Amino acid sequence: MSKYSVINTHVHNVDGIAKVTGRATYTFDVKLPGMLYGKILRSPHPHAKILNIDYSSALELPGVIGVVTGKDTLGVKQGIWRRFQDLCDEQILPVDKVRYIGEPVAAVAAVSEEIAEQALDLIDVQYEVLPAVYEPLDAIKKEAPELHAGFERNINVTRHIEWGNVEEAFEEAEYVREDWFKCGGQAHMCMETRAAVSSYTPDGKLTVYHSSQSPYYMQGLLAGVLGLKEGNIRVISHYVGGGFGGKFELDGAIFCSAVLSMKLHRPVKIVFTREEDFIATKRRTPMSYYVRTGVKKDGTFCAREAKVFTNGGAYTGMGATALYLTGFFHSFPYRWKGYRYDGYRVYTNTLPSTSMRGFGAPQAMWCSEQQIEWITADLGLDPIEMRRKNAHYPGYEVPGQATIASCGIDQCFDVVQKWVKEKGKLPGNRAVGISAAGFMSGGIFNWFDTPYSFSSAVVTINYDGTVELYVGAQDIGQGSNTTLAIICAEALGVRVEDIKVHSGDTEHCPADLGAWGSRQTLMAGNAVKMAAEDAKKQLLEVAYAQSGFNIVYDLDIKNRWVHAIARPERGYDYAELVKKAIRGKDGQRIIGRGHYTPHGKGMISPAYSYMLQAVEVDIDKETGKIKLVDSLTAHDCGQPINRLGLIGQLEGAFSMAAGYGYLEYMPYEDGKLMNPNLVDYKVMRATEMPDVPVAEIDTYEPEGPYGAKEAGEGLTNPTAAAIGNAIFHALGVQMKECPIRPEMIVDALKEKEEKERK
Amino acid sequence: MIHDFTYLKPGSLQEALSMLADHKDECKIICGGQSLLIMMRQGILVTDYLIDIKGLDELNYITYDEREGLKIGATTTHRLIEKSELVKKKCPILVEIEKKVASIQVRNWGSIAGNLAHGDAQAGDLAPSLIALGAKVKLASSKRDRIMPLEEFYTGFFENAMNNDELMVEVRVPPIQDRAATTYTKFNLIGNDQGIVGVASTVVIDQNGACKDARIVLGNSGVTPIRAKNAEKILRGKGLDDGLIAEVAEAAARDADPVSDIHASEEFRRHLIRVLTKRMVKQAWDQAAHL
């Protein structure tokens, strides 16, 4: 019998009915009276000065209501790193210069989408084309063109992490290996493309429906670029068709629709086409990694040094954070006596790179976990045992960086080891690859400079006992509304169906940083728990006053039953207590408040999740075709809160991570993305997915609500490397670039055979 | 954005053909239209008149006779062919090939003639495999009908032998000869995705187990489906062995004229053609031998 009545039980998502019946309305579906449709004119050049924009003939087209360009904006350079002025480098409608193909230069509003599209052809833009640069290592050359004034050699951000005496630690090493890796970009490819409907009214207030991971961020960023008070901007994101790290910065849809609406005083809707979503949003950060690792002959890790250049594209965005996190998680989940990371983010004339599920860590693990596998092979050691002996453990301190409270990685090794053994001998073209990873459970970064606590929640209880839960946390499909409803119900002692979750509306919900950095279960969860306990305390005060019990007895509410813990059979209905409490408080509604901001937890995260994944891969040696056959994921996310949601998150992470490993390829030619559509950009289909069974490792995270921590983002980290390792074991080739394409496998095999012939 | 057009919905084949005769180059035929509409939406394809033959039931049929084999009407959907007991009995490989065409949704709405007459058919599954099966197509105009081997239908990049007043009304698949087998496969990354290359092969063997006749057809390996005639020549009259097959594969790779794109370099495409040809010829040979 679980000590919980709601947590980790089987519950339907609180928004399930809306989603399976087609009732859920996304920004894509929003239609307001008098609404106009906007389209964005985009730069055909990777780098050019805007000399002049003439849209007079566009305005003459019947049905066109207005056009805006950078001149209609305040020209504010914005960015999500608000603390650092010079990293706020992006004007979404640039005034003087475009820096990548697809960057907005003008926006049209018309009575129909079709007319708006026609009008784009009537806008005449004169450019002075400038020399462009696309690769970080070219962009840092002396002769490279400068993208942003004052950023010498186009170096946008540098990050350095170091602990221990790296040189000494390398001295101790008996075996040192160095490798160079390349990690590709990846499109978020949310099913709902970027979309916004903005409505500016004569009272000076702006309402924006936006497909957003963080309505609060949008509110703050919009206020900055539009010169409005935050409080006069309302951002609504009731249902969001996926985010994955791509929807918490200002995008062309929200900015251009807002600027058009303010100029025209009409609601304006902008929905990106799939092609626009590919070429003009942001992407996972491409990286080139140099990794040098020193170990003892017995497999003890000594030192690691990594030098990383990331392709930042045209602007900073969240890329600066990815640069830091990739360096930090490149050390995970292992103990290094000496560790040094030097990361450099370089501007190029390509699509800006930013956060995407895994936030820099999938790249880090792609390199780390493959090199570790090769080292075990070089030294003839057992891949699992070598990882195990160097792994984190509860209470371990990552020197000067973080202290690990809960950590179930050791049990993960046991589970996977058993599974691999049971697989036995596999046919020649098949092999299992493993990869470990760890991830943060709520990023402790406040470069946005919010004055508010990271998460907040309000619980109010109605006379009939039903509960209104207000959270700023954003449900983007990951199921946070359900997770938070479960936590609220458990804490309050009611059932999930008693809870109504209100989220995705800055007008009614307390500020919360939103859905990124695996924050919500832990941070919003703690805030909700606090709010629910606050409300419960107010109820119990009345219950104590009512009960004839000796003062030493503790009262509690569980599953709608108010009772003495020592005498659970003696009690009464929670709804009765609510009525009494409200009556006893002169009719006041019960209102509980909660908030959470991590303290004394270092600069990265209050807690860390751990995982080990094994993937069985079948490779056609002649064609290089990869087929994922089977997998096992051992996963430590502390106490699971929502069983169904957890499985879904992990299976989903696998499909996205596998896609990163061998399908999702973003080739650029002269700054132009060559496959901006779903015919040529391949994502996992049902036919490609293997079973993804999950072994939950039971740990308790003291900082998490009910012991819970991150699940769903971290698991994007190991998969690509696991596939690479499987290929290594099946074919003996080392794949140093992802995504791994069949042609690369065939070439690598040829190379190997030639070597062997010599 | 789709440019304006006048929508014409003929009630009969005759009406369709006279509309075609009236509008010739100013019109396009739409049946399932799933590929056509993509191009119209991208503005690549603009037309004054769109003649919709989707509803022409007189072109929706599958018949068989011993002399001429399968006759499949132009508007017959992929899904009907895939599920047809008649096709399953008379030309089972065609069922297997149909199952490789895109997704169920697309097969439910798309028609065989639409697939074959659309510009990029060479990249599809049906054109190469039907050529390997020796299929013919019937082209009709208001003046006359003519029948031509499918292989002669494709003349260049997005070009075919149809006159601007002609309509593809029927596809004919001759009866399978004794001791003959046809195989088809494509190389792609996911599911039923379009082939990066495709190879279809027909092998007919004689009493002594030697190759009597052969067809090797390459998909997405040039601007049209390509018959690897040199490869076929090497095969004819010979007995099967690995050396021969390697030779055949090599020749097929030479017969191909593939491009480099983001999915594969020209060199890799030739490599794939080599591999798939080996596999398909061997498979077809084995099947033919065991009939």
Add this chain to the structure above:
Amino acid sequence: MSEPVKCPVCGKQAKTGSAIDCARHMFGTGDKPHKAWVEAQGLSFIDLLIEQATTPGNRSYVALAEIIEKAQDRVNK
């Protein structure tokens, strides 16, 4: 135990108090005054960065650390 090293530009004391950490702090901050100071020592800030990133080992940091050590007396005054 020698004096903890302070940044000659902003006076910030590095975590471990080592000169090498101070050098990292300078690169990490990388704002105009810090850049200017490095340039004033006859080094190219950017070239140091690029060397640090493109060659194994820690040369640039060590080089800068030495100069920072030398500059300490000026800072402590």
Add this chain to the structure above:
Amino acid sequence: MEKQLLKLVVNGQEYVLYISPKSLLVEVIRDHIGLTGTKRGCDTVSCGACTVMIDDMAVKSCSILAVQAEGRHITTVEGLEKNGKLAPIQKAFLDHGSYQCGFCTAGMLISCEAFLKENFTPTKEGIREGIEGNICRCTGYNSIVRAVEAVAKGDYREEGT
């Protein structure tokens, strides 16, 4: 462009519309009739978010001219539910968590429903092939496969009507 009258039967309800022949079926369903459950995720017949049934066949409504569906019976996600009672596949999606962001769900449900109409004892692989035309970026598909299996096994019965 000259508009014309169009009769469509959607979820059993007849609609008489006055539309341009170039209107796509998905546009008519969403914008003219106002059933916004059906979504649109690409312009290349790739993603399946726009999947509806025409006479019990799953098709992609983004690549069909509305005029081509004249007089035929169209079923959208809104038509799965009968008198406020969910269809088995909808209940199975709830029980198996077969959706996350929900944007592909309408099309996915329709593909599953159409698949189940022709396959009574499907294999896992069969189901995977059956929904290959639908992209789901969230779930990794396996929970959807489980839901379809459960319905095929008869875990859910038809209510309503």
